[in-house]
Amino acid sequence: MRYLPLSEANRRDMLGVIGAKSVDELFRDLPAAALAKARIDLPKSASEIEVERALSAMAAKNLNCGQGPSFLGCGNYRHHTPASADYIIQRGEFLTAYTPYQPEISQGTLQAIFEFQSQVALITGMEVANASMYDGATACAEAVTMATRVTKRNKALLSGSLHPHYRDVTLTNAKFLDLDVEALPPDPMAVEDLLGRVDDTLACVVVQTPGFFGHLTDYAVLAKTCHAAGCLLVVCVTEPVSLGLITPPGHIGADIVVGEGQSLAGPACFGGPGVGLFATREKFLRQMPGRLAGETTDEDGRRGWVLTLSTREQHIRREKATSNICTNSGLIALAFSVHMTLLGEAGFTNLAQLNHATAVSLAEKLEAIKGVKVLPQTFFNEFALKLGKPAAGVADKLAAKGILGGVPASRFYPTFPELTDVLLVAATETNTPADLDAFAAALKEVLS
Amino acid sequence: MTKPTTASGNRGLQLEQGLIFEQDTPGATAVDLPALPHTRDRLGGMKNTKRIGLPGMSEPEVVRHYTRLSQKNYSIDSGFYPLGSCTMKHNPRLNEKMARLPGFADVHPFQPVSTIQGALELIDTTAHWLKALTGMPAVAMSPAAGAHGELCGLMCIKAAHIAKNQGNRTIVLVPESAHGTNPATAALCGYSVESIPANSEGRVDLAALKAALERSGSNVAAVMITNPNTCGLFERECIQVADMVHAAGAYFYMDGANFNAIVGRLRIGDLGVDAMHINLHKTFSTPHGGGGPGAGPTVLSAALAAFAPVPFVVHDAQGYSVEEQAGFGAAKDSFGRMKGYHGQFGVFVRALSYMLAMGSDGLKQASGDAVLNANYLMARLSTELTPAFPGPCMHECVFDDRFLKGTGVTTLDIAKALIDEGVHPPTMYFPLVVHGALLMEPTETESKATLDQFVDSLLHLARKAKAGGAEAEFKSAPQLSPRRRLDETKAARKPVLRWTPPAAGAASQAAE
Incomplete structure (x- = not known):
């Protein structure tokens, strides 16, 4: 087997040094009854070419987004990944390193984390960011539990603009921790009243911008109202490219900003692995979950980085830790950071403008179709469409024409009949003018 | 040990590399995009008017930056990584x-x-x-x-x-x-x-x-x-x-x-x-x-x-x-x-x-070799080190620090000296039930030659510690890595967790 270096001669020699007759003898602590039962009915080892053949056949059964124009979003966006970004994360020194527990020989990972933390803090407008969480949804759930620690209150309110997966993961965590979390119904017209619900029993209010249905909402007044009640404002961002164009949540008063970094890190990969972004204010640092890299010096006085403030973490604090997270999303955070570095300020803002302009062009083409209405007044690169016909059937018919033309809202809200005809549509820099025309023509045909 | 000083701070292949923020060329980017179509803005009043503060670089500068950073990392591709409970095995490129x-x-x-x-x-x-x-x-x-x-x-x-x-x-x-x-x-x-x-x-x-x-x-x-x-x-x-x-x-x-x-x-x-x-x-x-x-x-x-x-x-x-x-x-x-x-x-x-590559037979061989490798380490190292428990062990073996008693040298010192020997140290001070633990997991993807070289290095260090008089040398290890021991107390006492523009730096630190 090509991954195993020991030869039979090695094994014999090593058993001799150990003083054992066979490898099986080394397993003598395993219960004999269980060993006798262990029949494992699986295929035998395979060559590289055979594995490649089997997996390629499976991959070929999918319609990939590059085969036809794709307009799918809902927290997972198709952007162009620069070739050098994917190259860098495949360097073995990054790919095959462990968590940087020995800082003297892990400065590459540590400096990259420090730069990642700095970039996330800058684009969210916050003071500090951690080294990443699993994904946006788990980061959102962690933000709510952090808010309950900061405020010593156990109630939270989730906006109907929040991604339904973020809502569900937060509700799952809340259920097991006996937190009182209320999730408002989906809010496709951005009319919910959050201000009227803020009171001094709430640990936090969680909103999302751009909202799940696309709206951009100014939450500055909500932030002030929350703060007056001693409550935190948590802002979720599922499309970080939007931060190249719209006011960062930190500047309107957010206390915790969480988000999903996938869209800048690489391809959708069927939704995982992503990278959870987590940023907050410096005064809440000690309640923050997750790893942190910090600056220091070595014995020769040279600048270097270490993992720090680990007394918050499970390997030190055990059941009193701020979270149980250990493995995070290091390599995807690196991919995010490399892409941000490649973009720089100019590239990041250009990319955001191109996304918005493409989405505006698409909205204009689609709202020209009879019976189709763009629901949000304002949006970044994604918006909800009201079709007047069941959206799931429309999406299937578009897919049959090779166009991945949006996600039906009913997939997330099966018990809300008023959302049956709502389709969520995103456009990015990967969509050409011809793609937009093809989508509009196909939608017109399917609806007629 | 004295190290040669250079004007650049670089040492041969060990190249110093500043932060991306220190390499900023304002307006530069490594990503060229298609032309922007003319459309009206549908952002409402939410358009950002302030500079974000991200540095600008060209593609060759970015590739070099991360290549240099990568070279400051130890990895399983480059060497033995016997980190107990972490299973640092080969990662096939397939x-x-x-x-x-x-x-x-x-x-x-x-x-x-x-x-x-x-x-x-x-x-x-x-x-x-x-x-x-x-x-x-x-x-x-x-x-x-x-x-x-x-x-x-x-x-x-x-x-x-x-x-x-x-x-x-x-x-x-x-x-x-x-x-x-x-x-x-x-x-x-x-x-x-x-x-x-x-x-x-x-x-x-x-x-x-x-x-x-x-x-x-x-x-x-x-x-x-x-x-x-x-x-x-x-x-x-x-x-x-x-x-x-x-x-x-x-x-x-x-x-x-x-x-x-x-x-x-x-x-x-x-x-x-x-x-x-x-x-x-x-x-x-x-x-x-x-x-x-x-x-x-x-x-x-x-x-x-x-x-x-x-x-x-x-x-x-x-x-x-x-x-x-x-x-x-x-x-x-x-x-x-x-x-x-x-x-x-x-x-x-x-x-x-x-899994498809290994198959049921390959996986069984893998666990066998993983356990064999760990027992081999335990057998060879037990001549100088003190195993915490009698064997056979499974895929990892743990030693306590009795062998260092009275030497002034600690588990941490041994770990840092191993860095100079070119291997990643084992897991230290875990599990908590073993005093001064060194937990070693070789995995099945290491050759006998690699294990032997590691054992020889570690036996050499153990003998040196026991012989006495080497305490100061151990405390100053590692000497040959991209950085020497880092001040973790300083990092935690006044946390600097992000880059801040020089002018704003004082304000940010005051907040903590």
């Missing part, structure tokens, strides 16, 4: 190639189900392998890492107790040798933790466990045991443990962090286990990536399967579909969702690529 097939990488989680039959088949096939290797009837695929899998298992357990009107069960028993995630996870599930001591053999003290179950049995929700445990030993009495736990009306959670020791030989379903997470980034060779991403699918017994989180794949005559909403259809008893989308799909591709 896995990376497979994960980048457009049919896997470029598929969106919310495509119509008819267009993602291959993706669902991949999840279902990976699940099949995991069930067959563990002898368990069900697996929850969505947990993102080991600790997340632990949470999944405990959430299933809590849901099962509540369904039986046994919500009074609020205690989780955890051995004191456990990884910190076990108690942290129990707390996240709303449970209180009681610690079970280890016996002198490094295993769970069965009498203490029995006493704890007798004392608070009707309030015990679960017993969490790592097996093989963090002392590198198999819990011989695990079947009796399962029987005792079940007799008390509780569930048996097995932490599968060390599954690499037994994969292909023993099915944990034959031990009476109710739930176990599997770290795909350990046993199944997916890369650790400097701290993730991982994946922690959690196998479940028939008693817990109905409570598994959404989403899960369903396979019937019509093909594959996915159950996404808890409370409906096949997911009517599901405890809910714990991760966005469909879990760590890209990690599943890599793990399946590895």
